[in-house]
Amino acid sequence: MKAGQFRRRSLDRIQFLYYTFYFSILLFAAPTFAWNEDWEPKEVGIGDQAEYLLEFQQGEVLDPELPSKGMYPDPDSPDLPLFEVITSEVSDTKIKLVVSYYASGKFSLPIIWKDKDGKEFRSEAILNVRSSLGEKDKTPEEILPPLEFSGKYGWKLAAILAGLAALSFGIFYAWYLNQTASKKTMDALVEADPWVQKILIYESKLDEIINSPPVFARNFYRVLSGYIRENMAKKMNAPFAHLTEAELFQRIYDSFGLEEGEVRNWENTFRKAQYSGEEVEISSSEALKAWDYWKEALSK
Template identity: 85%
Template structure:
């Protein structure tokens, strides 16, 4: 009896070890994942490139549908680009896309695939795109600094004050009264016309950009676009901040006598500068001429 019990316990141990060994083999034979998505980096600025990578076991992904290389429009504003596929690489175990988005928000690439059982899947990993200065969906107060005497204005003000102090207390007092009266007049004007303050904010920012090179085309033309929109809002007593570039320049063509070819050329300049993946620079002289052109065009 004892011998039989020992043999039975020995057999149970052997079966137990076989069971452990079998589970061990199964664990290492089964892949640890079917696929894995990743963005590098996971957060970028508008126009910056990000790498999307989909890694998978060979044979786990069937018939992947990917956006091809090129520009893709915004569904809500078809005349504006939403994102661009700059490059793509596909192998038996990896899909890699280099992508740049031209709007802020949280985005998912339109990628679809099926597993080996035929079940359909969509990309579920989001990329966060930060906003940048001059976005037209923000108000001037959000994207620009307060109007103040800074830069060359500060130097001029200091020089004026120094000269007035030298002339004596009497002249200084007279100047003070005059400035106070002028300020009251300006305050009344701003209060009567709410567009003026917004235009002054854009003028201050444009002057700062032009006089502190390097001048980045994207920043300059976004601020200039805001300046144009606020001037048109003032003249036509209607908001223009929500207009697309195509709608904006069509209205300029209709309302300000701008030649159609010139309007199209300017529209292309604004679009290329604001939505290109490259960070282009222009000279201060070129920026100044562009601003002068629009000052004159909007004064008609």
């Protein structure tokens, strides 16, 4: 009996030592930590900053090739910026870049490195860049700060409201005499068109920018883009606020009798002004010329 128990204990001990030895081999044979790469945050808007981080043990990442600080062009449109490296930090255990993208889509940085065995790797971390305007941004009030009407636009609004008041009175009087117009029809005619008020907000803001130099291209073209979108939404009876600049100008090209080269030049101008890393000033006359062009183009 005692001999059997001793034998069983010996077998258990041998089995324990065997498993311990086996798992030790697996533990030391398997690679521990190689590297980890990620974006923070993983999703941003156009022009927003995101941090790329590649962490690794010393000696695990060799000969890294990464973009230096500066602006990098869009391969499809070399005269337009695609992304900008704002800061770059490289050490023995990490690579950290702060980056802004100026187009929507999903992107990975052009970073290449080798492991200690000489095998080449490329960055696979994906950053999702969404359009700077969301579906919910369908009114100028959500894009521009509240404005008070003054000057000629205040008078214009007052004239519109006075005209609507006079029209209301006339319609009411005709209804009172004839008893033929339905209440629904009268309400539809009396009600002020919200689109007029939205356009007046944009026109007032553009007028304010042009007549208050210096005129900064980013702010001017951002407001002009909203003005164009609101006009297009009215003409096409569809939302335009959420479209990227590329999508907006494609719709303009499809809908208006404008030359393709002319449309592309305007698209480039809007993208450069709004999404480049530099704050550029333009003259009031240049801004007024751009606004006049689009007023005429959108009136067709």
